[in-house]
Each structure stands twice: as structure tokens, then as C-alpha cells.
Amino acid sequence: MRLIFSLLAALSLAWGGPALAAKPIVIKFSHVVAESTPKGQGALMFKKLVEERLPGKVTVEVYPNSSLFGDAKEMEALALGDIQLIAPSLAKFDKYTKKLQLFDLPFLFKDMEAVDRFQNGKDGKALLRVMEKKGFLGLGYWHNGLKVLSANKPLRTPEDAKGLKFRVQNSDVLVAQFQAVGAVPQKMAFSEVYQALQTGAIDGCENPWSNLYSQKFYEVQPYITESDHGLLDYMVLTNSDFWDGLPKDIRTVLEKTMDEVTVKVNQIADDINQKQRGQVRDSGRSQFIQLTPAERAAWVKAMEPVWKKFEDGIGADLIKAAVASNK
Numbered sequence: 258m259r260l261i262f263s264l265l266a267a268l269s270l271a272w273g274g275p276a277l278a279a280k281p282i283v284i285k286f287s288h289v290v291a292e293s294t295p296k297g298q299g300a301l302m303f304k305k306l307v308e309e310r311l312p313g314k315v316t317v318e319v320y321p322n323s324s325l326f327g328d329a330k331e332m333e334a335l336a337l338g339d340i341q342l343i344a345p346s347l348a349k350f351d352k353y354t355k356k357l358q359l360f361d362l363p364f365l366f367k368d369m370e371a372v373d374r375f376q377n378g379k380d381g382k383a384l385l386r387v388m389e390k391k392g393f394l395g396l397g398y399w400h401n402g403l404k405v406l407s408a409n410k411p412l413r414t415p416e417d418a419k420g421l422k423f424r425v426q427n428s429d430v431l432v433a434q435f436q437a438v439g440a441v442p443q444k445m446a447f448s449e450v451y452q453a454l455q456t457g458a459i460d461g462c463e464n465p466w467s468n469l470y471s472q473k474f475y476e477v478q479p480y481i482t483e484s485d486h487g488l489l490d491y492m493v494l495t496n497s498d499f500w501d502g503l504p505k506d507i508r509t510v511l512e513k514t515m516d517e518v519t520v521k522v523n524q525i526a527d528d529i530n531q532k533q534r535g536q537v538r539d540s541g542r543s544q545f546i547q548l549t550p551a552e553r554a555a556w557v558k559a560m561e562p563v564w565k566k567f568e569d570g571i572g573a574d575l576i577k578a579a580v581a582s583n584k
């Protein structure tokens with residue numbers, strides 16, 4: 258009897274064992290934008306490098322354009338282990354932490370170099386772990402870029418936005434930002450924006466160029482104001498249990514690859530946005546509006562009260578540290 262068991266055990270090791278061990282770990286990376294955007298490119302780059310470096314051990318499946326999970330469901334799906342990587346905009350974490358509301362404060366960072374300084378500094382790095390107790394671990398920040406305003410009417414002064422309906426991401430700061438200029442904000446999933454603009458359910462929105470271009474919003478937004486009034490960046494997020502449970506050698510390669518891809522995405526994001534800005538301009542569908550310094554100052558002033566409103570939740574020190582990265 259014993260012998261039979263030993264034989265069976267040996268056989269299962271010989272056949273089942275190696276077969277089981279050879280099964281690759283699958284990492285599903287779900288996101289809501291087009292593949293041509295900085296995040297879309299980053300996800301593909303990560304897939305390519307990981308599969309080159311860990312052949313047969315790790316497979317990365319990328320699901321762009323809300324094709325697997327959209328805004329409403331991706332955090333939940335990550336928590337449940339249905340997917341292993343997402344990279345939501347920093348505006349989409351209200352439900353999990355108030356600290357990241359920092360990144361939505363209007364006119365906080367003067368340019369993307371300041372964003373880099375903050376994200377790569379002590380406070381920025383600490384924020385990657387701010388949702389750890391909820392089971393989420395940040396692996397890095399990926400840039401998209403600064404947002405422009407678009408609408409079916411020209412927006413030069415804050416008064417021009419009065420009464421217009423703007424789509425916002427799921428962020429209370431962005432709601433307050435539009436209320437501060439007398440506009441009517443509406444939280445809406447990214448995948449619904451084009452149709453809402455087309456049918457007139459909303460009048461305007463705010464996006465970096467790459468989203469405005471790749472989702473064709475510019476086709477239904479005749480005026481674009483180059484306001485650069487806020488940031489749209491991402492936190493690449495994984496499920497902490499999944500990540501901690503990976504074999505150490507594999508996790509090390511994944512972390513190294515993520516760091517490399519993060520540097521690369523952040524180098525190319527601005528080029529992609531500038532190129533796609535050019536494509537929007539060449540389409541001739543939208544008129545570009547540049548603000549004079551006085552016009553811009555009026556927007557800054559109108560939106561200033563938003564900072565105070567969210568200071569307690571974010572922390573005055575964190576706001577101070579972000580402001581300090583501007584010099």
C-alpha cells in the first residue's frame with residue numbers, strides 16, 4: 258500500500274508538479290484610456306519588458322479603454338483580486354483617502370518639473386503607501402499632464418463658466434473647483450463623457466491633451482482654453498496581498514521594471530501631449546484660447562477658496578510641501 262502511495266506521489270510530482278510550477282502568474286492591468294496616451298503606452302511597455310524578463314513565469318494582460326472595468330468598478334475589482342494592476346487618476350481616491358485630494362487643488366503646481374520634485378521627494382513617496390490599510394499599494398506615479406478647459410462657449414474669464422455644466426472625475430475637490438466659478442459640476446465616468454458632450458447633457462470638461470485627443474472630445478468642444486489649471490496624473494496601484502505573496506525573485510524584477518517604466522512614461526508624457534495638441538489644432542475643429550496674465554490671475558483668484566476648504570483633510574503641511582516644490 259505504502260509503495261503504491263509513494264509511486265503515485267512520485268508520478269504526480271513528475272507530471273503534475275512541474276506542470277503546475279510552469280503555469281505563469283497572470284497580471285491583469287486594466288485602465289480606462291486609449292493605448293496612444295502616456296498611461297496606455299506605459300501599460301504596454303510594462304507588459305513587453307516583464308514578458309521579456311520573466312518568460313513563461315509572468316504574463317501581463319492589458320485591458321485599455323474601460324474594456325474590462327471602468328471607473329466605477331476598477332478599485333473594487335483590484336480589491337477582490339479580479340485584476341492586479343490599475344493606474345487611476347489621483348482624482349479618483351476620495352473614497353479611500355483624503356490626502357491624495359492634494360493633487361486636485363487648482364493651480365497647485367506651476368509645471369511638470371515641480372510635480373516631479375514633489376512626487377520623487379519624501380512626502381510624495383510616503384503617499385504611495387497611504388492606502389495600505391485598505392489593501393492597496395502604490396508602485397509609482399505616472400504623468401499624464403496639466404489639464405485644459407474645453408466647452409461649447411469660449412472661456413476667458415471665470416464668469417464665462419457660470420451656469421455651464423462640466424463633467425468632473427469622482428473628486429470633491431473638482432466639484433468645488435467648478436462651483437467656485439459658478440459652474441455646475443457633474444461627476445461622471447470617463448467612458449461616458451463623449452456621449453454626454455455630444456448630446457449636450459454637459460457643456461464642457463477638463464482634460465490633458467492626450468485624453469481630449471484620443472477620446473475625440475475636441476470634435477464636440479469648439480473652444481479650448483489653455484489654462485493648465487490642474488494636474489491629471491496617476492498612481493499605479495496593486496493589491497498589497499497579491500504583491501506581498503509573489504515569490505521574492507519575481508517581485509524584485511517586477512519592481513525594477515515598474516521603476517524603469519515609470520521613468521520612461523514620465524519622460525514621454527509631455528511629448529505625447531504636445532504632439533496630440535498639434536493634432537487637435539490641425540483638425541481645425543476647435544478654437545484655442547490663450548489667457549492673458551490678467552485673465553489667468555482671475556481664474557487663480559476665483560478658485561483659491563478651494564484650497565482652504567480641503568486643507569484639513571489633506572493636511573496643511575502636505576500642501577506646504579507641494580507648494581515648496583514650485584521653486
Ligand code: LMR
Pocket residue numbers: 289290344345346401426446447468489
Ligand atoms: C478621467 O476620468 O478624466 C481620467 O482620469 C481618465 C484617465 O485615466 O486619464
